[in-house]
Amino acid sequence: MSTFEKIYKEIRERICLLDYEPGTSLSEGALAQEFGVSRTPVRRALQRLEFEDLVVISRGSGTIVTTVDLKSLKEVYALRLKLTELIGELSPGRITEEQIQELETLREKCQAMYDEYDPRKLAKLYYRFHEIMLSVIGNRALRQFSDQLYHQTVRVWLQILPDLDWEEEVQMIVDEMGDVIEAVRENDMKRVSQIRRNHMSMLLGRLNDYLGSALIG
Amino acid sequence: MSTFEKIYKEIRERICLLDYEPGTSLSEGALAQEFGVSRTPVRRALQRLEFEDLVVISRGSGTIVTTVDLKSLKEVYALRLKLTELIGELSPGRITEEQIQELETLREKCQAMYDEYDPRKLAKLYYRFHEIMLSVIGNRALRQFSDQLYHQTVRVWLQILPDLDWEEEVQMIVDEMGDVIEAVRENDMKRVSQIRRNHMSMLLGRLNDYLGSALIG
DNA sequence: TATCAACAACATGTATACAAGTTGTATACG
DNA sequence: CGTATACAACTTGTATACATGTTGTTGATA
Numbered sequence: 099m100s101t102f103e104k105i106y107k108e109i110r111e112r113i114c115l116l117d118y119e120p121g122t123s124l125s126e127g128a129l130a131q132e133f134g135v136s137r138t139p140v141r142r143a144l145q146r147l148e149f150e151d152l153v154v155i156s157r158g159s160g161t162i163v164t165t166v167d168l169k170s171l172k173e174v175y176a177l178r179l180k181l182t183e184l185i186g187e188l189s190p191g192r193i194t195e196e197q198i199q200e201l202e203t204l205r206e207k208c209q210a211m212y213d214e215y216d217p218r219k220l221a222k223l224y225y226r227f228h229e230i231m232l233s234v235i236g237n238r239a240l241r242q243f244s245d246q247l248y249h250q251t252v253r254v255w256l257q258i259l260p261d262l263d264w265e266e267e268v269q270m271i272v273d274e275m276g277d278v279i280e281a282v283r284e285n286d287m288k289r290v291s292q293i294r295r296n297h298m299s300m301l302l303g304r305l306n307d308y309l310g311s312a313l314i315g
Numbered sequence: 316m317s318t319f320e321k322i323y324k325e326i327r328e329r330i331c332l333l334d335y336e337p338g339t340s341l342s343e344g345a346l347a348q349e350f351g352v353s354r355t356p357v358r359r360a361l362q363r364l365e366f367e368d369l370v371v372i373s374r375g376s377g378t379i380v381t382t383v384d385l386k387s388l389k390e391v392y393a394l395r396l397k398l399t400e401l402i403g404e405l406s407p408g409r410i411t412e413e414q415i416q417e418l419e420t421l422r423e424k425c426q427a428m429y430d431e432y433d434p435r436k437l438a439k440l441y442y443r444f445h446e447i448m449l450s451v452i453g454n455r456a457l458r459q460f461s462d463q464l465y466h467q468t469v470r471v472w473l474q475i476l477p478d479l480d481w482e483e484e485v486q487m488i489v490d491e492m493g494d495v496i497e498a499v500r501e502n503d504m505k506r507v508s509q510i511r512r513n514h515m516s517m518l519l520g521r522l523n524d525y526l527g528s529a530l531i532g
Numbered sequence: 533t534a535t536c537a538a539c540a541a542c543a544t545g546t547a548t549a550c551a552a553g554t555t556g557t558a559t560a561c562g
Numbered sequence: 563c564g565t566a567t568a569c570a571a572c573t574t575g576t577a578t579a580c581a582t583g584t585t586g587t588t589g590a591t592a
Contacts, residue, residue: 101575126544136577141544142362149366151455157544158583173405173454180401188390237390238368239467243460250456318545343574353547358574374574375553 105133106143113152113163114225114252115218120165124153150246166254168309175302178247179295181240186291189236193282197230201282204230205275211268217259221252224271228252231278231294234287255301258308270297322350323360330369330380331442331469332435337382341370367463383471385526392519395464396512398457403508406453410499414447418499421447422492428485434476438469441488445469448495448511451504472518475525487514 109129112118126137126144133140144161147153155161204227211220228248235241259267274297281289326346329335343361347354361378364370372378421444428437445465452458476484491514498506 123543125542127542130577137544138576138578142575145359145362146366149363155544156584158542159585160543170454174456176405177401177454177456180397184394184397188393237387237394239391239394239460239464243456247456340573342572344572347547354574355546355548359545372574373554375572376555377573 101135102139102142105129105135105139106146108133109143110147110150110152110249111225113147114249114256115221116253116256118163120163120253122163124161124163126161151250166250166257168254171251171254171305172302174247174251175298175305178244178251179298179302181244181247182291182295182298184240184291185235185244185294186288188240189234189287192236193234193285197233198279198282201227201230201275201279205272205279208268208272208275212265215264217256220268220271221256221259225252227271227275231290234282254305258305261308262304270300273297318352319356319359322346322352322356323363325350326360327364327367327369327466328442330364331466331473332438333470333473335380337380337470339380341378341380343378368467383467383474385471388468388471388522389519391464391468392515392522395461395468396515396519398461398464399508399512399515401457401508402452402461402511403505405457406451406504409453410451410502414450415496415499418444418447418492418496422489422496425485425489425492429482432481434473437485437488438473438476442469444488444492448507471522475522478525479521487517490514 109118109124118124124144126140129144130137130140144153144155148155148161151164153161153163204223208220208223211223232241232245232248235244274293277293277297278290281287281293326335326341335341341361343354343357346361347357350357361370361372365372365378368381370378370380421440425437425440428440449458449462449465452461491510494510494514495507498504498510
């Protein structure tokens with residue numbers, strides 16, 4: 099992996115795990131110094147993040163982490179739902195035994211989260227889960243779009259996670275991973291996509307409930 | 316529009332209009348000299364084009380225009396079909412009278428193409444048509460994806476256009492524009508997306524016929 | 533005190549020199 | 563003559579100095 103790509107992924111993960119909260123100002127110079135490189139590769143990473151709508155670069159003003167627009171959140175999720183369905187149709191799908199092993203390891207680690215309240219850690223486990231599920235998507239464009247939409251929306255869930263029921267959220271993730279593992283063992287990618295779509299739909303419902311009550315209260 | 320953005324759009328159009336055919340080697344230095352700037356903004360443009368899968372950048376080797384993978388073409392088109400459907404659902408849609416005027420102007424220019432065999436010119440008219448249709452998509456991600464998929468696939472059509480029936484292709488475009496104009500006049504964006512989906516589906520059929528016969532013959 | 537202009541301290545954008553990788557060619561050698 | 567190696571002529575990647583834009587502060591003035 100090239101230098102800029104490592105920097106890109108690192109910054110992207112920081113944004114998605116809320117290490118950089120929305121509105122945070124990112125300095126090219128400071129990041130360059132931290133990573134021990136010049137501004138050039140850092141700029142390349144930030145420009146790509148801007149294309150993915152995770153930061154906004156303004157000349158003279160600076161580079162700031164975007165705020166997730168709540169009114170368009172539903173539209174983006176609707177798109178994610180549709181794309182998730184398509185994965186089963188368009189992607190032939192092939193998963194290795196090693197990947198299944200890691201999925202089971204992830205599921206066990208998530209189960210251990212029932213008794214350890216750590217939103218960031220849970221988000222990171224799900225982040226890794228997403229990476230594995232992404233790697234089995236054969237279609238390049240579909241993989242890219244799915245990845246991009248995930249990174250645009252995952253912050254919202256993590257942001258309101260402290261206000262949700264912890265055990266319920268952990269259980270939802272454990273269940274999703276369990277169902278997915280069962281399906282991939284039978285190499286039934288169509289079912290995998292349906293499972294993920296359904297879980298995403300349920301998550302969207304919880305988000306709606308929260309956002310509705312948040313607007314009232 | 317910033318310097319790099321103008322360069323980006325210019326190079327992108329050249330690739331899509333086959334001024335740069337697949338496999339063409341692009342030199343940062345040469346492009347910089349042509350546009351009268353340094354390599355820096357040119358690199359930014361090329362890096363974005365790489366992200367959109369229109370070029371491949373290899374250190375030491377060079378930057379070359381990608382070849383459209385025929386085996387995945389159907390998958391990309393299937394994705395385009397789905398996304399085009401979604402435009403009607405997710406995008407509230409608003410079009411100005413000026414844009415409708417330009418659509419009619421475009422339609423008239425396309426009609427004049429019956430007697431003037433010029434694939435590149437026809438492609439450019441349709442290119443502009445796409446830009447207008449794109450501008451009415453409210454959802455940012457959907458707009459970006461639709462744009463990207465269009466630019467990834469339009470080259471294929473233009474590439475085999477000389478082997479297709481010229482008058483039929485012109486008529487298909489004139490019809491699509493006519494149907495779209497009729498629908499946007501009633502501000503019925505859902506119908507617009509259906510119309511475009513159907514026309515895209517018919518185009519896909521013609522591509523399939525050609526590719527099938529090309530493999531045989 | 534309120535207001536506005538000048539400016540200093542940032543930010544990103546650009547140009548350029550140099551580092552490092554790739555590839556084709558030419559030349560020496562078996 | 564065939565082959566291997568050294569190298570020259572490209573390419574993109576990186577570091578850095580400077581240009582340019584923005585913003586908050588500071589101080590002079592009404």
